[in-house]
Amino acid sequence: MAASCIAASELLHNIKLIPYHKASCVLIRRISTSKLKCSSQPVAEATSAPQQLVGVVGLEIHAQISSNTKLFSGSSVQFLAPPNSLVSFFDASLPGTLPVLNRRCVEAAVMTGLALNCTINKKSLFDRKHYFYADLPAGYQITQQRRPVAVDGVLTYSFLGGKKRNQVIRKNVHIKQIQLEQDSGKSLHDDVNNQTLIDLNRAGVGLMELVMEPDMSGGEEAAAAVRELQLILQALGTCQGNMSEGQLRVDANVSVHRAGEPLGVRTEVKNINSIRFLAKAIDFEIQRQTDVVQRGGTVKNETRAYDSKSGETVPMRDKEGLQDYRFMPEPNLPPLIVFEDNASLPAGIDACQAVVVQTIKEGLPELPGIKRDRLVQAYGILPEHSFTLVNEDGLMEYFEAVMRATKMEPRKVIGWVTNELVGLLKQQNTSVSHSPVTPAALAELLELQEAGHISSSVAKQVFQEMWRSPGKTGAEIIREQDLGLVSDAAKLHRVCQKVVDSHPDEVCAIRSGNKKVLNRLMGLVQKELKGRADPVLVREILQEKTS
Numbered sequence: 001m002a003a004s005c006i007a008a009s010e011l012l013h014n015i016k017l018i019p020y021h022k023a024s025c026v027l028i029r030r031i032s033t034s035k036l037k038c039s040s041q042p043v044a045e046a047t048s049a050p051q052q053l054v055g056v057v058g059l060e061i062h063a064q065i066s067s068n069t070k071l072f073s074g075s076s077v078q079f080l081a082p083p084n085s086l087v088s089f090f091d092a093s094l095p096g097t098l099p100v101l102n103r104r105c106v107e108a109a110v111m112t113g114l115a116l117n118c119t120i121n122k123k124s125l126f127d128r129k130h131y132f133y134a135d136l137p138a139g140y141q142i143t144q145q146r147r148p149v150a151v152d153g154v155l156t157y158s159f160l161g162g163k164k165r166n167q168v169i170r171k172n173v174h175i176k177q178i179q180l181e182q183d184s185g186k187s188l189h190d191d192v193n194n195q196t197l198i199d200l201n202r203a204g205v206g207l208m209e210l211v212m213e214p215d216m217s218g219g220e221e222a223a224a225a226v227r228e229l230q231l232i233l234q235a236l237g238t239c240q241g242n243m244s245e246g247q248l249r250v251d252a253n254v255s256v257h258r259a260g261e262p263l264g265v266r267t268e269v270k271n272i273n274s275i276r277f278l279a280k281a282i283d284f285e286i287q288r289q290t291d292v293v294q295r296g297g298t299v300k301n302e303t304r305a306y307d308s309k310s311g312e313t314v315p316m317r318d319k320e321g322l323q324d325y326r327f328m329p330e331p332n333l334p335p336l337i338v339f340e341d342n343a344s345l346p347a348g349i350d351a352c353q354a355v356v357v358q359t360i361k362e363g364l365p366e367l368p369g370i371k372r373d374r375l376v377q378a379y380g381i382l383p384e385h386s387f388t389l390v391n392e393d394g395l396m397e398y399f400e401a402v403m404r405a406t407k408m409e410p411r412k413v414i415g416w417v418t419n420e421l422v423g424l425l426k427q428q429n430t431s432v433s434h435s436p437v438t439p440a441a442l443a444e445l446l447e448l449q450e451a452g453h454i455s456s457s458v459a460k461q462v463f464q465e466m467w468r469s470p471g472k473t474g475a476e477i478i479r480e481q482d483l484g485l486v487s488d489a490a491k492l493h494r495v496c497q498k499v500v501d502s503h504p505d506e507v508c509a510i511r512s513g514n515k516k517v518l519n520r521l522m523g524l525v526q527k528e529l530k531g532r533a534d535p536v537l538v539r540e541i542l543q544e545k546t547s
Helices: 002-012 103-115 219-236 275-294 357-362 368-379 383-391 395-405 410-428 439-450 456-468 474-480 489-501 504-511 517-528 535-546
Strands: 018-021 053-064 127-130 140-143 150-161 167-182 186-190 195-199 206-212 248-258 267-272 302-307 312-318
Touching (some): 103 167, 103 206, 150 219, 150 368, 150 383, 167 219, 219 248, 219 383, 248 275, 267 275, 267 312, 275 312, 368 383, 368 395, 383 410, 395 439, 489 517
Parallel strands (some): 267 302
Antiparallel strands (some): 127 140, 248 267
16 A cells, blocks of 8 residues: 555656536535624523523534644645645545555554543444535545544633733533544646636545534633633644644634523634634624624525634535435444553454553643643743743743752743743744754843843843853953943942932932832942942942931
C-alpha cells in the first residue's frame, strides 16, 4: 500500500487543479434576507411571554489529527503544498485501492478521549456515510456512526466573569462522542470562469469529530469551551489547533426557548474559523432567533454561515428534507480493537503493534486546568494571571524559568511577564519563543532592581533597550548609559532643596498634614535625575526638609 501511495503522488504530482464545472455541481441556494443587526441591549420581554427566551448551544468540532500521513493512506499531510501533490491512488478513489488504518490517528483519538474523561470503546466500527460533493471522490466518507472510538466525556472549562472580569467561572459541557473520520478535499470556486477547481491534498486527512451536547447558553461559554479544548489538544499533541489553517473547524447548533419548555428549532452555523467569530456568530444568532419568535414568526431549520464583515449570520441552505446518508458498515475495514493493558493482549501480539489504553493514559501531560490551579497555589498569583500564562503559548514556561533564576516575589515577576513582555510581544506581533529577552536575562535585570542598583522606572527603560539590542545584558546597558541609582547624599540634597524651594504650596500642604503630597515632590526629584535617584534616600531628605 505504501508503495502504491508513493507511486500515486508521483503520478498526480503534475496535476494542478482539476476543473469541475458548476453545471454538474449541486447548487446551494442562497436565500436573500434583510440585514439583521444584533443589538447589545437586552430585548424587551413581550407582554405575552411569561419568561425570557434563552439560548441553547451545542457544538460539533472537527479537529485535524497531528500525523505525518493520512488516515487510510501513506500520503503526507502538509499545509499549502502544491495542489494535488499529496494524493495517493486511495485518496483519489481509484478502483481496487483499499484503506490501511493509521495507528497514530487511533492513538490520538484515544488520548483525546482519555483527556476529556470519555469511555474508550474497546471495539469500535467504521461506516460509510454517502453524500455527493465534488471534492469527495468516492462519493462516501469513512466515519464512525454506529460505534465511535470514545463516548460519554466531560470537558471542564473556565472563564473570567463577574463585574470586574476577575471571577473564575467553571462549567462543564458533556461530550457525546469522539469519532474518527476522513476529511474531504477542497473546492476552490472560480466565479469568473464559472467553474470549481478541486484540490485533493486534504482528501483523506485524519479527523476527530467531537460532538458536544447543547449544554451552553451563549457565545462566551462556547468560545471558552473551544479555547479550552484547543489548549488541551495542543498540550496532548493530538491536534495543532490552528483555526486559520482549518485544523480546528467549529459548527454551532443554536436555538432559543423558554425555561421549562421543549427546545426550539435549531439552526446550524457552519465552519466558523476563529474563537472570536464563534462568540459573535452565536450571540447574533440567539438575538436573531429571539427577534423572530417575539414577532410571532417561526425559526427555520436551516444551515447558516457567519459573515465576519457584517457581523451577521446568513442563510446557506434549508433542512426541510431529511438527508439520507445511507449509512452502511465499511466492508474493507475490520472492527477497531484497543486493549486496556498489556495483560489483556492476545498471545502473539506485540505491545508496540497494538493500541494500549493504559500506556496512553500513563503518558498524558499536565492539562491546562491543572496548570492554572498549580500556578495559583505554587506562586500565590491571581487567577486571572494564571489564565494569561496558560492561554498564551509558551508564556507559562517563560514565567517559571524566570522564577527559577530570581528571588523576586512571584507577584512582581508576573507583572513584568504579563505587562512588559506580553505588551512588546503583541506590539511586534510575535510569540514568546521569538522574544529577544531570554528568561535568564529578565531574571538578571529583576535581581539588579531588587538589590537596589536601579529604580523600577529605569528597569523598564533597560528592558526596552534589551529588547532593541538582543545579546546585551541589563548590567551592560546600565553601565554604558550610566543608569545606576544616584546615592550621593550631597547631590540628592541639592536637587531636593531645589524642588522644595520651587514648590512652596506643596511644602505648605505637607506641613499642614497632607503627607500624600510628598509623593509629588519625590516624582519631581526623580524627573530631575531621570529616574535614577535612590527613592529611600530621597524620601528621608524630603521629609527632613518639609518637617
